Amino acid sequence: MAAIEFDGVSKRFGQVTVLEDLRLTIEEGEFFTFVGPSGCGKSTTLSLIAGLERPTSGRIRFDGEPVDHLAPRDRDVAMVFQSYALYPHMSVAENIGFPLKLRGAAPREIDDAVAEVARRLGIETLLARRPRELSGGQRQRVALGRALVRRPRVFLLDEPLSNLDARLRLEMRAELKRLHGEYGITTVYVTHDQEEAMALSDRVAVLNAGRVEQCGPPLELYHAPANTFVAGFVGSPPMNFLDARLVPDLELPRDVALDEVVVGVRPTDVRVTEASDDPRALDARVLLAEPTGDDVWVVGLLEGERIVGRALPSAVPVPGGIARFAFARERLHLFDRASGRRIA
Ligand SMILES: Nc1ncnc2c1ncn2[C@@H]1O[C@H](COP(=O)(O)OP(=O)(O)OP(=O)(O)O)[C@@H](O)[C@H]1O
Ligand SMILES: [Mg+2]
Incomplete structure (x- = not known):
């Protein structure tokens, strides 16, 4: 587990500024969400934490230590992408166990860890199947399992529920909250869905065109929006x-x-x-x-x-x-x- 600090982080692609002077600290063990409209810089923010992108200026720290020089694999961060990105030729069990195999864990240890995670996610009976033999919601659980099995310091989730139908989305939302409660891993979540952000998070940052409009607990954003952007974005139907x-x-x-x-x-x-x-x-x-x-x-x-x-x-x-x-x-x-x- 780790606290994540953005210290004046900006990101530009060529002439385009995608993130502007991001300053906030995600506390250890927190469920923290970046919410905002399409293109506001949410995925870029996660990529910066994961080390897939580097800040143009400013620093990111985990527990006070700068990580900007660290490659993604040295950050002990697990990311679940919107597309799930499962390996099609591997079984569910092999997909989940893959990060441990890469680490050189013993087969017995991998089997135990996969069984444990599969039990928590309720997918024990699917372990022998390939991804193409699964529904969207089941694939999503496998992607989560593959991230959880590593017990990372930080868990990054980029719109993980957006491919699911409305009912499954609600179920998985509750499931994510429960898993976070059980594992207690610092979780950074990205969504354009304000209701999801409100339901899941300890704190929410509302991003608009690369800037944080407001950051706080969900009910604070709801009852005391800092400006008309937040007021109009949080709450449904809108203000x-x-x-x-x-x-x-x-x-x-x-x-x-x-x-x-x-x-x-x-x-x-x-x-x-x-x-x-x-x-x-x-x-x-x-x-x-x-x-x-x-x-x-x-x-x-x-x-x-x-x-x-x-x-x-x-x-x-x-x-x-x-x-x-x-x-x-x-x-x-x-x-x-x-x-x-x-x-x-
Ligand atoms: N590699 C890149 N080169 C140039 N521009 C980029 C690059 N990656 C992202 N952008 C731009 O940065 C902005 C933010 O992109 P980002 O993917 O972070 O948005 P997002 O908030 O995740 O949006 P969405 O909700 O649509 O996923 C967009 O305008 C995008 O076009
Ligand atoms: Mg995105």
């Missing part, structure tokens, strides 16, 4: 952003003018009804109602701005009509219009 002038009796901090502020409110904090007795509720035309079971997400048009709120399944407003949108006032978020930064 609404409204012109402050639309929200009546908005209480602003001193020194802040109404036209300098954007108001953020999550759809879960907007109650939509056909007739609200909240005097401050706003009338909006209903564009769409989307039932998801327990909730109905209602999209309305408020003076030209879209707003999404939540209605009860027993009282769904009719598209085309007018509904009342009432905000949970204590849950409004204020952002500086110019910079996008949160106003305390």
Whole structure:
């Protein structure tokens, strides 16, 4: 296990800056996730930890020791790629045991370690099969097994669940969390799926175009997003952003003018009804109602701005009509219009 420190790490490919002055420390034993849109630099960050790429400037340290001079195999890091990258001509058992064989372990020791990992992953009965005889989820477990069997200092996972169907993804998500709890290995996870990041992680860093927008525990990002980017990225459906002038009796901090502020409110904090007795509720035309079971997400048009709120399944407003949108006032978020930064 190791703590991983990024000390002012930048990465450029030619003229293109892919990571800019990354400064953060992943604690020993932590489950840490980098989340962000496609192309923001997530895989590059993992490659830097693994040693597959070198920083253009800055340093990476494991437990305080610089690792930039170390080749990937000398870093004691195991990486699971999105593609799984299993060896097609080897059985499941041979795939899992391969890192130990490379290390020159005795056959008996390899068999024991493979059996142990296979048991934990629930794939004991698949050991004789080839990868092509497995489902996507089973292949994914084999790839995890091959990484776990080494007991590395650091475990790197690049979108390992994105090839799985929705249900299997949920199952494997729970499985990963359990495995992390059992093994306690420092784990760095990469995903574009904010829900996955929130569900799995001790802490999350939100990356945008090679910069960290915010880093903290999932609920901190959710309840106190540092800026409109994080506010709009974390949470589903995404936060609404409204012109402050639309929200009546908005209480602003001193020194802040109404036209300098954007108001953020999550759809879960907007109650939509056909007739609200909240005097401050706003009338909006209903564009769409989307039932998801327990909730109905209602999209309305408020003076030209879209707003999404939540209605009860027993009282769904009719598209085309007018509904009342009432905000949970204590849950409004204020952002500086110019910079996008949160106003305390
Ligand atoms: N070897 C390379 N040479 C030039 N540009 C590169 C190279 N590798 C990555 N990039 C660029 O760096 C940026 C970040 O790439 P990276 O693979 O880290 O993104 P990502 O966040 O993992 O995206 P995705 O979610 O699509 O996997 C992209 O704009 C990509 O085109
Ligand atoms: Mg990637």
